[in-house]
Amino acid sequence: MSINNIFPKNFWWGAATSGPQSEGDFNKKNKSVFDYWYEVEPEAFFDNVGPKVASNFYNSYKEDIAMISEIGLNSLRTSIQWTRLIKDFETAEVDEDGVKFYNNVIDEIIKKGMIPIINLHHFDLPVELYEKYGGWESKHVVDLFVKFAKVAFDLYSDRVKYWTTFNEPIVVVEGQYLYEFHYPKVVDGKKAMQVLYNLNLASAKAIKAFRDGGYNKDDGKIGIILNLTPAYPRDKNNEEDLKASKIADDFFNNSFLDPSVKGEFPKNLVKLLEEEKVIWESTEEELEIIKNNTIDFLGVNYYQPRRVKAKEYEFDYSRGWMPDKYFDNYEMPGRRMNPYRGWEIYPEAIYDIAINVRDNYNNIPWYISENGMGVEGEEKYINSEGYIEDDYRIEFIKEHLVNLHKAIEEGANCFGYHMWTPIDCWSWSNAYKNRYGFIAVDLNTQKKTIKKSGKWIKEVSKNNGF
Known part of the structure; x- marks a missing residue:
């Protein structure tokens, strides 16, 4: 077998999940906004499935991590739930069960020969902090x-x-404050921009605490995970379309990418928000903290592109100011779609993202922290041997890796590729509608089975390419 696409030495072959989407709420003393939303509006979740059990990772983490290791992965990202680790949010007093659980999980990941990447916030704000503040x-x-x-x-x-x-901090802004797909479904452009600023500030302050505490002295590194959706203009030779795509990029990508890597917000975005009178409240001291506490590495989640055109429809002011004032979304004729998720499949964007990071963001070390294909009704692909033949997922990954490999050959500083997700997990209001994992989970029995893609990625990891 000849391997055409060889990746750099020590490349991360891995997968990503999160606490709220895998653990279940066993022994968790506090509620996140999602726990609460499910309690008050269970019908908002596909098949009324909430985060109570999820993929039972709290109880089966040893077996699950063994299975993830068995498919050849050398790295694994998950998150620590603020609501599980901390008992009292004001004093940061810990919950001992949470401390022990995450100790065990981290030890188990390392024991199985994988690098743990630990994330601190995956949309799971404690609901108490929403209600109080x-x-x-x-x-x-x-x-x-x-x-x-x-x-x-x-x-x-x-x-x-x-x-x-x-x-994906931009999703907090979009889902909770603009487009009503996450609780509390507020529509308020000015609040949205303050939240965008505060999330950037929180990230920079946490990075400062990491460095001030000396946690970086033994080669510890800290970064952020951003979902980048490049905004492609309908017509790249049309000035108005180009302008619309630049504004969309500034909002949805550069509003976190620039502060995280360069320490400052995009100037055009700040100017626009000032003109619209929706600019955030900030202090000189805070802006200095953002400036001086940029990331060591970047995680990029890539699923789909954004396609935009110059505004053709009258902007509706009835809901106040929104980013959509400056562009309309564009449906490109003949685009390839994942019909289950309603997302365009465009692997070439991974190459474009990589070159953008190389040329415009100091060629910072980065990795693909999520990429994946959610499919509904995967059980129809179970073969006679009892596992899912998800060839469509293998093809999807291959196409994206070919584009990533090309960018690396051209000097992109990418050190890894993580799939979303190792084991089918609970996904917000979508619950288990679309499955993403290398490993399937039967919700009734919690039995887990490696899919064909899981067997395939083992070979890729072993050969460091395909």
């Missing part, structure tokens, strides 16, 4: 997050060398 609208919550981060660093940095502050 408005959650990420509040700078007090920013400081409480930093307290939580310090506790996590103290407890686990002796073994965890790769930390990330947030996963």
Whole structure:
């Protein structure tokens, strides 16, 4: 077998999950916004399935981690739930059961020969902090997050060398404050922009605490995970379409990418928000903290592109100011779709992201922290041997890896590829509608079975390419 696509030495072949999506709420003393949302509106979740059991990782982490190791992965990202680790959010007093659980999980990942990458926030804000302070609208919550981060660093940095502050922080802004797909479904452009700023500040302050505490002295590194959806103009030769795509990029990508890597917000975005009178409240001291506490490495989640065109429809002011004032979404004729998720499949964007990071973001070390294909009704692909033949997933990964490999050959500083997700997991209001894992889970029995893609990735990892 000839291997055409060889990846760099020590390349991370792995997968990503999160606490709220895998663990279940066993022994968890506090509720996140998602735990609460499910309690008050279970019908908002596909098949009424909430986060109570998820993939039972709290109870089966040993077997699950053994299975993840069995498919040849050398690295694994998960998250620490603020609501599981911390008993009292104001004092950051710990919950001993949470401390022990994450100790065990980290030890088990290392024991099975994998690198743990630990993330601190995966949309799972404690609901108490939303009810008391408005959650990420509040700078007090920013400081409480930093307290939580310090506790996590103290407890686990002796073994965890790769930390990330947030996963997809722009989704908090979009889902909770603009487009109503996450609780509390507020529509308020000004609040949204304050939340965007506060999340950037929280990340920078946590990074500062990491460095001030000396957690980086034994080669510890800290980064952030951003979902990058490049905004492609309908017509790249049309000035108005190009302008629309630049504004969309500034909002949905650069609003976190620039502060995280360069320490400052995109100037055009700041100017626009000032003109619209929706600019965040900030202080010189805070902006200095953002400037001086940039990331060591970047995680990029890539699923789909964004396609935009110059505004053709009258903007509806009835809901106040929104980013959509400057562009309309565009459906490109003939685009390839994942019909289950309603997302376009465009592997070439991974190459474009890589070159953008190389040329415009100091060629910072980065990795693909999520990429994946959610499919509904995968049980119809079970073969006579009892496992799912997900050839469509293998093809999807291959196409993305070919584009990634090309970018690496051209100098992109990418050190890994993680799939979402190792084991089918619970996914917000989608619950288990679309499955993403290398390993299937039967929700009735919690029996887990390696899919064909899991067997395939083992070979890729072993050969460091395909």
